[in-house]
Amino acid sequence: MPQQKDRPSIASVAAAAGVSPTTVSHALSGKRAVSPHTRRRILKAVEEQNYRTNMVARSLRSRKTHSVALLLVDIANPYYPAVARAVHDVLATEGYVSFIGNTDGDAATERRLLEEMAARGVDGVAMQPMALTAAEVREIVGPAMPLVLATPETGDVPADRVLTDDTRGLTEAVRHLADQGVREIGFAGGTTDAAAGPLRVAGFEAAMAAAGLEVRQQWIEHGPFTRGGGAGAVARLLKRKDRPRAVLCANDLMAIGAVEAAHEAGLRVPDDLAVIGFDDIETADLVTPRLTTVVNPAAAVGDACARTILWRVEQGPDAPYRSVLLPTHLVVRQSA
CATH class of the missing domain: 3.40.50.2300 (Response regulator)
Structure with missing residues (x-):
């Protein structure tokens, strides 16, 4: 009868990465700072061992799901996958995953996806509302949800913003x-x-x-x-x-x-x-x-959205709200 391999654990990941189980826990939970070099070693060991944390237990302990909703206007437009990739890359280094929704700029779809993401308990939402107002978005996700909006007019709505000039x-x-x-x-x-x-x-x-x-x-x-x-x-x-x-x-x-x-x-x-x-x-x-x-710097927009969400998750709703403005510039080719 073939010998069954031991299931990977925090201890086996720690041994492979040359760190303590506590450091592995900190790296995966995001509760305490871990150096980028150490985090990369740990994530490499996690991947090699196909280790999967118990996400339900982890969420109950931390009151976080380590997930972020990214609602895009049109994923068929090549601009938006570039934004999504940058969001994914930043979140992944911190042990987060992203849920992507396509709104088509439709009010009913924006509302449905926001309600669904809030019900799933995501830790934050980033979106460019095309039909709903910033106030309507905030009302749907609730007062405490970290929210990054790519829209210049938010009035007094409590939300962080990532904009392009x-x-x-x-x-x-x-x-x-x-x-x-x-x-x-x-x-x-x-x-x-x-x-x-x-x-x-x-x-x-x-x-x-x-x-x-x-x-x-x-x-x-x-x-x-x-x-x-x-x-x-x-x-x-x-x-x-x-x-x-x-x-x-x-x-x-x-x-x-x-x-x-x-x-x-x-x-x-x-x-x-x-x-x-x-x-x-x-x-x-x-x-x-x-x-x-x-x-229009898609990768920079995605990077800023993800980092702003993570910052807000860490700081909580009482920290001053941020507005990030990214530059645009002309590139001259042949059509003009």
Whole structure:
């Protein structure tokens, strides 16, 4: 009869990592600081031995589930998986896992996922609410839940924020076009019922004002934050007799659709129509022409969200709320 192997334990992990069982417990629970080098040795031993802690018992003792909910607008958009990967990488080093939900910017879906994550007892939530207000999100998750929101307008709602300085990158984009003598600039924005749609339009209007250029409302079109949404919005702009000479788009998927719309109309990009995107997803450097776009730092956003959640879990609800602002910048390629 084959000899049964002993089940891995904290003691066997400690022996393999060359530390005490107490240090292993601290590393896995996150209750006390453990040096990064020691933590890596412990996690390596955990992986090699396929050790699994008793999560139920651990949660009862610590009143933590060591889990975080990350609610994304559209996981089909390559920007959001990059955010999610950065969140995962930070959380994993601290023994946390992430639950990912896709909201599609829909109010009912946002509410359902928030209620479900709160019922599961996650230790924190990070999201960009597109339909619900910050106050509604806080009401759903309760007053004590660590909450990180990627939205600038939270009023008096107790929540930490991670934001990108969209206006900075859009200002660079407008200046780049103006330096080439292009002053007739339109904008393809997201739907007006999604929070990010009006925010990007406001950033575009601020950028135009900073350059001393006129914003023509007839040159602002809206559509879903998708390739098809961008194609439809720009196709409508191009049907105008007084069409713009350049179009800024609310994200790269819309910009890729804008290039397709230009080609369908028999226009050359950038000779007849300059196109600039926003996000700098990997595909932006693979399409033809290669997309000039504003770099929206997805990995930095995810990293900041995860670190802010962990900080809030450690500090509790009484610590002052944080607001992290990350810069954006233009990267010039071929489309403008």
